[in-house]
Each structure stands twice: as C-alpha cells, then as structure tokens.
Amino acid sequence: MAKVLIIAEHDGRSLSPATAKTVQGAHGLAADVIDVVVFGDALDAIAQDAAKLAGVTCVRVVEDASLAPALASRLAPEVVALSEGYTHILAPSTTFGRDLLPRVAGLLGCNQVSDVMEVVDARTFKRPIYAGNAIVTVRVPDAISPVLATVRTASFAAAAASGSAKVEAASAQAQDPGHTEYVGAEGSSGEGPDLSSATVVVSGGRAMGSSENFELIGSLAKKLGAAVGASRAAVDAGYVPNELQVGQTGKIIAPDLYIAVGISGAIQHLTGIKDAGTIVAINKDPDAPIFEVADLGLVGDLFQLLPELEDAL
Amino acid sequence: MKILVTLKRVVDYNVRVRVKNDGSGVETDGVKMSINPFDEIALEEAIRIKERGEADEIVVVSIGPDASQQQLRTGLAMGADRAILLETDQWVQPLTAAQALLNVVEAETPDLVLMGKQAIDDDCSQTGQMLSALWGRPQATFASKIVFNDRRAEVTREVDAGLETIAVELPAVMTVDLRLNEPRFVKLPEIMKAKKKPLDSKPLAELGLSADQDFEMVAFEPPPQRGGGKTVESVAELVDELKTRGLL
The missing domain is CATH 3.40.50.620 (HUPs)
Incomplete structure (x- = not known):
C-alpha cells in the first residue's frame, strides 16, 4: 500500500x-x-x-x-x-x-x-x-x-x-556538502495576489510597448483584485521582471479568469494557461493564435480598450 | 577552464508536434530537427566564457541517433572545439543520460558542465540535477547570469519568487534559462571550418548502462482542446459576458 x-x-x-x-x-x-x-x-x-x-x-x-x-x-x-x-x-x-x-x-x-x-x-x-x-x-x-x-x-x-x-x-541527518552557498535573492514587491495561485490574472505582452505602458495592466489588475502576468516577449523586452512570466518556461497557472492583453499566443505561452477557467483575449490582430483558445475575444487597440474596460468595472 | 556542453537533437521549437493516430508516439518523420534551444544558450555561454579568456576548451556532447552529428557540427561551427556522440536509436530517459554523461565527465574532467535547463521534447528537466548528484558536485539550475571568481562561480537563478543567487565551487553543473544570452548565428565559413574539427562517435551501448530504471510509455494522446470561443464587439459586451458567467 x-x-x-x-x-x-x-x-x-x-x-x-x-x-x-x-x-x-x-x-x-x-x-x-x-x-x-x-x-x-x-x-x-x-x-x-x-x-x-x-x-x-x-x-x-x-x-x-x-x-x-x-x-x-x-x-x-x-x-x-x-x-x-x-x-x-x-x-x-x-x-x-x-x-x-x-x-x-x-x-x-x-x-x-x-x-x-x-x-x-x-x-x-x-x-x-x-x-x-x-x-x-x-x-x-x-x-x-x-x-x-x-x-x-x-x-x-x-x-x-x-x-x-x-x-x-x-533531526538533520546528512552533512552539508559545503560546496554551495546561498548569496541572496531579489523578488517582487509582494503587491497584489500571488501569480501562481491567483483566481484572476491579467497579462500583458510585447504590444504593451514599454514598462510605463505596462502600468495599464497593473491598474486593471488592481481594480479586479488580480495578479499581473506577462508573456516571455514582455519579460525579454524588460517591461517586467522574470517572475511574472507565464508559459512553458515561466509559471503554469490555472486562474478562474485569465485576461491576455496584447499577447499573440505562442504555443509556449498557451502551455502556461490551458487550465484557466475562462480566457479573455484583447488583441488588435484578429488572426492572433490567442483567439483560437480564448473563450471571449475582443479585437482592437489595447490602449483604447484597457482604460475603457477599467472604467466599465 | 574546460567546459563540457550537452546538445540534444530535438524537434524544432517552431514545429507544432502532433500525436500519431495510433497513440504510439508523436510524429517526427520529416519534421525539422534542431539543437534543443536551452542547450544552444548553454553553448553560447561557454563560447562567451572562452572569448573572455576564462576557458580554453569547449567539448560538446550529444546522446542520440547518428543524425545528431548535424547538431554537433552546428555546435562546432558556433565555436566548440571537439564533439562526442554517444549514439543510440533508443529514447534515452534522464537517469541513463546522466549516467552516460557521468562517464564522459570522468574521462574529460571538465571544470564546468553547462546544459539546457530542460529539453523541449520530453520536458523532463532532470538530467543536469541527476548528473550533479551522481558526480557529487554542486548544481546551479535555471541560470540567468554566471560570474566566475577563481574556482568559484556566482550564479543568478530564475526562480518562482524572482531571482536567487548562489555561489558554487567548481567543478559544477549548471543548467541555463532563456535570459542568460542570445545565441549567435553561424556563418558559412565557420560551417566549412567545423567539418575539420574532431567528432568522436561511439555506441551508447558500449558503456554497458542498464535501463532497468526506465519508465514505460503506455500511450500518447493529444491534449484536450479548449472549445471555440466567441468574439465580442465591445468592452460593454465583454463586461456583460463576464457578469453572465459569474466572473465579475
């Protein structure tokens, strides 16, 4: 047994x-x-x-x-x-x-x-x-x-x-091998819910364009009580730190609601969200692969739609 | 410093892999094959370390079919000095891979083994850690920055909470993450030159490793597909839909 x-x-x-x-x-x-x-x-x-x-x-x-x-x-x-x-x-x-x-x-x-x-x-x-x-x-x-x-x-x-x-x-039973030492860590500010376990996540992609623009994601997330996520492209571009990355090499998450903004939807990203309850995609490209998995899709300019959405909540 | 880098031949990351109709595996016939992208980053890092004058030799090693020579040749063209292929047509599981690599490590006595943090085919993310355990040496996984200081290295690791830095004594095993570097493109003259670099191939079977710890692959299936969604025309409609579904 x-x-x-x-x-x-x-x-x-x-x-x-x-x-x-x-x-x-x-x-x-x-x-x-x-x-x-x-x-x-x-x-x-x-x-x-x-x-x-x-x-x-x-x-x-x-x-x-x-x-x-x-x-x-x-x-x-x-x-x-x-x-x-x-x-x-x-x-x-x-x-x-x-x-x-x-x-x-x-x-x-x-x-x-x-x-x-x-x-x-x-x-x-x-x-x-x-x-x-x-x-x-x-x-x-x-x-x-x-x-x-x-x-x-x-x-x-x-x-x-x-x-x-x-x-x-x-009691501890093994010896410290002594060849590895912890130096330090830097992490998120700890604001808002934890990305791995949040019930609502708002993520931004490369289309956000800059870390300043990424504030739009943070602001919407705050209003929804959501955690902030990002695509690999947004992390690579330096808009947000690595711990926000969602996908094959980032975090695999399963929120009840996932809102993907300006994320095209590479398979590596989709891997990280396929267990989400409802996926909402906001993207200006109607042919973006993210719409193939989205439950609700909205085509348009995120810089116009995001403030509108925040106001509507 | 001598660096050993592992290069696995995998289905190219741009290929959308399909499960065979009979569920016996995934379709790999006629599919583009490449160096596992994480391994490519490992090799790029090794080359940069050598270009900084901190290493004098880079050996690339692969375990896989004879055709893995292509990936090793690409590695040599990128800047590795020598290549070793442990040739097998079997699907090699992580413990066997780690045991085979230990064999190479014992023969080559590198100061550093650089590997991808995972292979994008089986997505196991085990071999580097297993090798360091078998070798009795430190491991630094998911590395996004590596700095050497004499016989010690400080490695910044991408962890769920952010970034963590550890210091390890060499020799050590490091597995690398995406943001460590961006691999270079290979130029034609280097491809020509790489043909003259040494590549030793021998059957993996010669190492006499047992596969008695192997798991059985019972069946392969496609992932459950998400149902098709609907397009909404406005923010107002989106908010209504979310309210109807009890999400707002």
Missing part, C-alpha cells in the same frame, strides 16, 4: 500553496499514509499550516540552521535519509521541486516522473510533453521503489485546510 512523503515548499514565513496542491495530487494514490516533511529553521507556523491539510498523516519537521534558505544540494541527502519505507516521494513542480527532486532521484539512482497532471493509479501518471502538445501516460514498473514525482500544481486544487495531523520533530 502506498506510503507517501511530500516535500513541503515554503519561503521561511508561510507554507507555499503549491504544497497543498501536491497533497491533493497525492490523494489520487489511495495512500495509507501521507507524510509531509518541512526542512528549514524556525518552522512552527509552517508546520502547523501543513498539519491542517486534509489527508495528511504526519508532519515531520527537520529544523537546522544549515537547512535555510533551501539549497538542493543540502536538502537532497536529507530527503534520501528520510526516504526509507516510503513508496512515493512527491514535490511540487515549481522551481523548488524541479531543482530538488531530480537530485534526490540521482542520489537514489532512479528516474522521476515530472509534472504529473493526472494520477491514473499509484504507478501510472499522465504528464505533458512537447510544451503540452502531447500527453504521455507513464507507468513506473513495480520493481522501482520509491516512485518519485513532481506534481503540476495547475492540475490540482489545493487540499482543504480541514485536517489536524500530528507534528513530529526530526
């Missing part, structure tokens, strides 16, 4: 919503045990959040100053040390999980299933390949244990915060 270990993602202050979605993904494994492990320093609040996730059996808390901020080369051997007895080890398919879990797989000498979008059974999964242009069903042979997988967070709702799992402290 399945015994699952989920590696929690957090930023040192709160548990990432990606963790709750990974737990939801694990529900499809018909597991007897779903444990969540949290690595870091001063983890009380984060561990309590993890303990509330529906279906979680036990939260294992590994506190050590050397485990924060998270570095894959430091965490991977800790995961291996805890892996004994588990049939599955899961992590969210975020930059955190995608950095860490393949290193764990390397240490364990096994392959990993990337970006699980559907759990067929405990050993069979569906995942996107070719930027989402094909879906492959992958089966992990019975001889391979544990099964390692990253979970595509856009494919699963967050597990409800209705549980009350026990919380257990564990």
